[in-house]
Every structure is written in structure tokens, then in C-alpha cells.
């Protein structure tokens with residue numbers, strides 16, 4: 001369970017959002033919505049400990065992750081987080097297999113061909129048999145499918161997805177949403193910053209970063225967002 005408590009963030013004199021309160025449950029898919037520039041990516045980055053917060057707490061299973069040491073932050077990211085970005089964030093000059101190895105350190109731990117779950121993950125995203133292809137030759141949709149396969153093999157407990165379908169066609173968008181839903185069914189919390197209504201509507205809950213309120217939720221009670229926003 002992730003509890004965001006009274007979280008605030010400014011850049012210089014500009015307050016992006018303040019006093020954000022939000023609970024994200026395991027198995028929940030939460031959409032972060034709101035106009036461009038209101039701080040959706042920044043909130044994702046705060047959850048991923050890539051950005052500092054000004055005040056407030058982010059409790060993961062009761063522990064405030066904003067107070068972790070640098071090495072503990074690194075461990076938290078390595079052991080718990082999976083990322084999905086609009087620009088895929090893969091190692092361009094490496095093969096599909098090597099990009100999956102990075103997620104699990106399998107390249108160091110196991111000989112090729114015995115990498116647990118890699119074949120199944122590539123099958124799930126329609127890329128079985130293409131392990132040896134270099135990522136930079138793949139289409140955008142295929143690259144995002146590699147990034148999805150990387151999430152499947154990593155099995156994170158929290159996925160942070162920043163506009164993951166922004167550059168994709170309908171079929172690839174549907175695959176991204178389906179795979180994220182599969183991950184949520186394994187107990188993973190999924191947070192997606194999106195401008196796309198159909199992606200938002202595929203989520204259990206949507207939180208409007210500009211108003212600090214939930215715009216919809218299909219979940220009972222627990223999730224309460226009551227922050228305020230100032231420009």
C-alpha cells in the first residue's frame with residue numbers, strides 16, 4: 001500500500017501541487033490526469049525517487065521512502081520499481097535479449113537460453129523469436145513492447161508509466177493497457193500519467209493533479225485525494 005500524505009512540490013516560486021493526499025493499493029491502476037504542465041510527470045518522478053519533494057511523506061507499506069539514504073533509494077528503485085516511458089528508455093544499441101537481461105541481471109547470473117520467463121514475456125508481447133534483434137531497428141510500437149516485456153520479467157511491485165501510449169497506435173495501446181492490467185492482477189500497483197481518455201477509463205481510479213481530486217474511482221472508500229493546486 002502506498003500512502004501519499006500532504007505532499008507538496010515547487011520549482012522556485014512556482015507551486016505545482018500542494019497537500020496532495022492519495023492512497024494507491026496493490027493491484028490498483030491509477031491514472032494521473034490534468035492539463036499539460038500541471039505536474040503529472042513530476043509526481044511520478046517523486047514516487048520513483050527521481051525527484052525530491054518539498055514536504056509531506058510517501059509511505060510504502062508504512063515506511064517513508066522520501067527519507068531513505070541514497071543507497072537505500074537505489075535499492076528501492078532496483079527492487080521495487082518498473083518504468084514505462086513514451087520514449088521507451090531502452091538500450092538502443094543492444095539486442096532485445098540484452099534489454100531484458102538488464103531488468104533481472106540475468107546476463108551476469110545465468111547463461112543465455114536459461115533466462116527465466118524471458119521467452120514467455122516476449123511471447124506475451126508478440127516478439128517471441130526476435131531476441132537477437134537490435135532495438136534500434138525496431139518500430140516505436142515494437143520498442144514499447146520490449147519495454148513491456150522488461151516489466152513482465154522484472155515483476156516490480158510498483159510501475160510508473162509516463163505517457164506510455166502517447167506515440168502508439170490503437171493495437172499497441174491496447175496491449176500496453178492489457179499488460180499493465182495483468183501486472184496489477186499479480187499485486188503490482190500501476191500509476192499512469194496520461195492525456196488519453198480511454199487509457200484513463202481503463203484504470204480503476206483517476207487523480208486530477210491540477211485540482212488534487214479523484215475524478216473517478218471504481219474502488220470503495222480507501223482512495224481519497226484532497227490536495228490543492230496553485231499555479
Ligand SMILES: Nc1ncnc2c1ncn2[C@@H]1O[C@H](COP(=O)(O)OP(=O)(O)OP(=O)(O)O)[C@@H](O)[C@H]1O
Pocket residue numbers: 011016034035036037038039040041042043193
Ligand atoms: N527540474 C525542473 N526544474 C524546473 N522546472 C521543472 C523541472 N521539472 C519540471 N519542471 C516544470 O514543472 C512543470 C510540470 O512539469 P511536468 O512535466 O511534471 O508536467 P506534466 O503535467 O507531466 O506535463 P505534460 O502533460 O505536458 O507531460 C512544467 O512547467 C515544467 O517545466
